[in-house]
Amino acid sequence: MKILFIAIITVGVSILALVILGIIIISIIRAAKTGGLSKNEKDIRAEETRMIQDIYNALPKMEERVEALETILIERGHQNR
Known part of the structure; x- marks a missing residue:
């Protein structure tokens, strides 16, 4: 009876180990x-x-706009003198 109990436990643990491994x-x-x-x-x-790609692709346009605004501001500054 004791051997049967040990065999059942061993088989159960083996099946559980296979399931976990799977x-x-x-x-x-x-x-x-x-x-x-x-x-x-x-x-x-x-x-x-x-x-991020859209932002990266829009950066050159943004740079051109900033440069254009800088040019406008510089020209206005020269006109006001």
Whole structure:
């Protein structure tokens, strides 16, 4: 009876260990495929990337506008003298 009890416990622990190992392996594979990010996190990062690219692409126009304003202010300063 004691041997049967030990055998049942051993089999139960073995099955539990296999299940846990399987969950760990599946989690690792899933993380490797998705880069460790959920779909929502990927969408958020993609939106942030688009916003940063838009800002970066708009910077030359902003620089031109600032230079134009500086020119206007300098010309007005010379006219007021």
